[in-house]
Amino acid sequence: MSEAAVATMDRKPMPGMKVYNKKLGMWVFLLSEVMFFTSLIGSYVILRFAHPDHWAEVGTVLNVQLTAVNTFFLICSSVTMVKAFAAIQQGDQKGLQRWLLATILIGATFVGIQVYEYIALAGEGFVPALDGYHAVGRGNPHDGPSLGGPLYGATFYAMTGFHGAHVSIGVLCLIFVYVRSLQGAYTATSLEGVEVIGLYWHFVDLVWILLFTIVYLI
Amino acid sequence: MSTATATETHAEHAEHHELSFIRKYIFSTDHKMIAKQFLFAGLMFLLLGGLLAVTIRWQLGFPGRPLPAFIQWIFPDTMAPGGIILPEFYNSLVTMHATFMVFFALMPLMAGVFGNLLIPLQIGAEDMAFPRINMVSFWIMPVAGVIMLASFFVEGGAAGAGWTSYAPLSADGQYTGVYMGQILWLISLIVLGFSSILGALNYVSTVINMRAPGMTWFRIPLATWSLFITAWLLLLAIPILTGGLILLLADQTIGTAFFRPEGSGEPLLWQHIFWFFGHPEVYILILPAMGFVSEVIANRSRKPIFGYHSMVIALVSIAFLSWVVWGHHMFQSGMNPLLGMTFVVTTVVIAVPSAIKVFNWMGTLWRGNIHFDAPLLHAVAFVSLFIIGGLSGIFMAAAPVDIYIHDTYFIVAHLHYVLVGGSLFGIFAGIIYWYPKMFGRMMHEGLGKVHFFLSFLFYNMAFFPMHNLGVQGMMRRIYDPNQYEFLQGLQPLNTWISISIFLFASTQAIFAFNFLWSLRKGKVAGNNPWKSNTLLWTTPSPPPHGNFPEMPIVYRGPYEYSHPDREQDYWPQDEPPASSEAGGQVAPAPTPEPVPGD
Amino acid sequence: MADKEHSHPPYILIWVVLLVLTLAEVAMSLYMTNISKVLLGVGLVAMAVWKAVLVAMYYMHLRYEPARLWILAISPIPLAFILVLAVISEFR
Secondary structure, eight states: OOHHHHHTSOOOOOOTTSSOHHHHHHHHHHHHHHHHHHHHHHHHHHHHHHOGGGOOOTTTSSOHHHHHHHHHHHHHHHHHHHHHHHHHHTTOHHHHHHHHHHHHHHHHHHHHHHHHHHHHHHHTTOOSSSTTOOOOOTTOOTTSOOOSOHHHHHHHHHHHHHHHHHHHHHHHHHHHHHHHHHTTOOBTTBOHHHHHHHHHHHHHHHHHHHHIIIIIIO | OOHHHHHSOHHHHHTOOOOOHIIIIISOOOHHHHHHHHHHHHHHHHHHHHHHHHHHHHHHHSTTOOOOHHHHTTSOTTTOGGGOOOHHHHHHHHHHHHHIIIIIIIHIIIIIIIIHHHHHHHHTOSSOSOHHHHHHHHHHHHHHHHHHHHGGGSTTOSOOSTTTTOTTTTTOTTTTSOSHHHHHHHHHHHHHHHHHHHHHHHHHHHHHHOOOTTOOGGGSOHHHHHHHHHHHHHHHHHHHHHHHHHHHHHHHHTOOOSSOGGGTOOHHHHHHHHHHHHHHHHHHTTHHHHHHHHHHHHHHHTSOOTTHHHHHHHHHHHHHHGGGOGGGGOTTTTOOHHHHHHHHHHHHHHHHHHHHHHHHHHHHHTTOOOOOOHHHHHHHHHHHHHHHHHHHHHHHHSHHHHHHHTTBHHHHHHHHIIIIIIIIHHHHHHHHHHHHHHHSBOOOHHHHHHHHHHHHHHHHHHHHHHHHHHHTTOBTTOSOGGGSGGGGGGHHHHHHHHHHHHHHHHHHHHHHHHHHHHHHHSOBOOSOTTOOOSGGGGSOSSOOTTSSSSOOOOOSOTTOOSOTTOSSSOOOTTSOTTOOGGGOOOOSOOOSSOOTTO | OOOOOSOOOOHHHHHHHHHHHHHHHHHHHHHOTTSOHHHHHHHHHHHHHHHHHHIIIIISOGGGSOHHHHHHHHTHHHHHHHHHHHHHGGGO
C-alpha cells in the first residue's frame, strides 16, 4: 500500500472483544468478583462437607419465607434496572430516572430487610463467633437447645454479609448514576454508564440467586 | 463502541492545558508517570526488604553477637535488647522480609512498573483503557504499605507467622505473641489486593481492546504478552486470597473458627485457599521477567526470538497449569495422599513449558550477533539462574523427596533462585533496557557491568550453599540452628552465606548510584538506542502525553531482526512495507486493516 | 453501545420464569422432605443455576453479545470447581 494511501486511512484500534472499553472493563472486574465469592462460598461448601453437624434443619434457624420475599424484591430490582436501560436506549431520560429510582429503593429495601434479619438472628443467639453461639431457632425459648454449630453462623454471616456489602455499594453507585441522569448526562447514544452499573447490579442479583438457594434452602 | 475516542487524533491530546504539579506528578493519570511512581515505591520497599534480610543473616551468621553499633540503635528493646535479636522478633523478620519483597517490591516492580510502561507503548495506544482507575490502583499501594509498616510499631510487634500465615499460628495471637501486628498484616494485604485487581483489569482491557491497527495477537511483543497473562492470573488469584484473608481476620478479631480447630475449623482449608492463590502468585512474580528477558535477548542478539508462537503457547500453558499445582506446597501438611499424587503429576508437567522457554532463549542466542551489554548480561543470568531454580523444583515436585526437604533451606535456595536469580535479575534487565525510554538517558554501561558481575558472584556465593544446608537438615525460619547438635557443624557455612549476603546487598549501592547519576549525567538517548522494532521505540525518549502523534499502523511482528532482505539488522513494526529507502523491501505485505475475526 | 439487531429481549417473561422457579425452589425445600438429601440438593442447585443463567443471558445481555465475551465470562467457573472439589476430597 502506498504511503499516501496509508496516511489517509481511518485508524481504528483492533476490534478486540468487540464491545466498548467500559463494558469490557466491567465484565473483567466481575470475573474477579466471581473468584472472591468462590473463596467465601467455596469455604462454606468445604466446611459443611467436613462438619455437617454444624448445620441445622432448613427453616429452623433462618427465616426462609422472609428471605424468599427479599429474593423476589431483588429480582424485581433487576427488572427495573433493565427497564431503566431500555428507556435510555429509546432516549427516554424521564423513564431512565424513574426506573433507576425504583431500582435504588428496592435495593435499599433488600439491605434493610437483611439488616432486620441479622438483628433478629443475633437476638436468637445465631452469631458468627465460637463463643456465644447458642442458636435456639425461630420462635423458640431462649434457654432452648442450640441448633447447629458456630460454623453455620460464621459462614452465613461471611457470605451474606459480603453480598450485602456489594449490594450496598451497588445502591451507592446507582444513586450516583441517578444523580447524573437528573443532570441529563445520559442519552440514547451515550449510555455506557447505565449499562455498566446495570451489569454490576445484575451480577449482584445473580450471586444472590445462588446464595439464597445454598444458604437458606439446602 | 466509543467511536468518539477512537477517531479523535492524539494531536488533540497534546493541546492539553498545562497540568499543575499535583496533577502531573502526584495524582497523575498518565501511565508513564504511574510507572515511575511504582518504580520509586517498589525500589524503596526492595531496600527495606533487603535490610530485613541482612538483619536475618546477622542472626544466622553471627548468632548471639550484638548487632553492630551503627545499626543497633534502630531496634528497640522489644526487638533486639542490647543488639541481640530476640526469637520473637526473628519470626517477624522472616515474615516481613518475605511480605515486603513479594507484595511491595516484586509485584509493583514487575506488574506495576512494566505493565504500565510497556503495555500502551508496545501496542500503540495513547494510554491505558482506564487512566483514573490506574491512578487509584497506584495510590492504594503506599496506603497498604503504611499499614504494613505501622505493624512494626504496635505492641507485640509485626506479624510473625510467616508470609504464608498458616492458621492456627496466625489465627490465635497466644502462639506468636503477636496480636495487633497480625491484624494489620491482614488489613494491609486486603487493601493491597484492590490495587492488583484494578491494575489487572486495566491491563487486560487495554491489551484486548486498544491495540493499534495491524497489531494482531501474534504480533504483540512478548513483554506485553507476559504482562497480559500475568494480569489474568492477578485478576483471578488475588480475590481468592482476599476472601481467605477476610476469614482469617474474622478468626482473629470476632472469634469465628473458620480455621481454628477448637471451633471445628480447618487449618488445612487456610492452606488450600492460600496456596490456590499462592501458586499463581509465584507465576505472577516470574512471567513478566520472562517477557523482559525475551525482548532483551532477541534485541541484543539481533535475532528473532526462537519460536515466538511456542513462547506464547508456553506462557498460556504455564498460566493454565498454575491453577492445578498448588498442593505441591502442602505435601507435608497431612493432606489426602491421593490428592497429593495428582499434584506431583501436574507439577512435573508444568516444568515442560518453562523448559521450552529456556530452550527458545538459548536458540535465540545461538549464532546471534550478541552485544554483551548490561541488559543482555542480566537476561542471560536470568536464564541460567532460573534453570537452577527450576531444577531444584523438579526435586521438590516428587512428594517422596519433598518429605525430606520440605521447609528446609533447600526450599529457601529454590525460591531465591527463581525470585532473585530470576525475577530480580529480570527486573534489572528491564530497568536498564527501558530506562532510556523512561528518563531520556542511558544508564552508565561500565557501572552496569560492575554491578552485574559482583551481584552475580555474591548472589551465587550466598544462595547456592543453601541447597547444601537444606539437604543436611537445616530447617527454614529457624532462629538458632545451633540448638540442634546435628546442625552445629553448619555454622561456618551459615557465616559464609551471611557475609556473601552483606556483600551482595552492598553491591546494590552501585546500581542505586548508577540509577540516580544517570538521571542527570547519563548519555542522552535518542528515540531508539537499542535499535528495537517495537512501537515503544518509535516514540521520543521520554514519550509525550498521548505517546503517538497519530495511531500507528503495524505491518509485521516485533522480532524481525537481521532479516536477510534488509540492510539494517532491524525492521520496525510500523515501517510501511513498500518503503524504498534504507534497504527496505516489499514484504509479503500483510494488510494494515484489522484482520476480521481477530 | 452494542448493536442489537434483535428486538427487545423478553424481560417480563424472564421475570415470570424467575419467580416461578423461586417459588418452586422454596416449595421443594420446605415441603419435599421425604426425598433423599442428595436429590434435593441437586434439584435445588440445578434450579438456582438455571435462574442465574437466565439473568446472565438476558438481563446481562450475554445472549446478544459477541461469543468471545461469554467465553470470557465463564472462564473462572472451572477454577471454582477445581478448588472446591479438590479440597472436599480432603474430607471424604
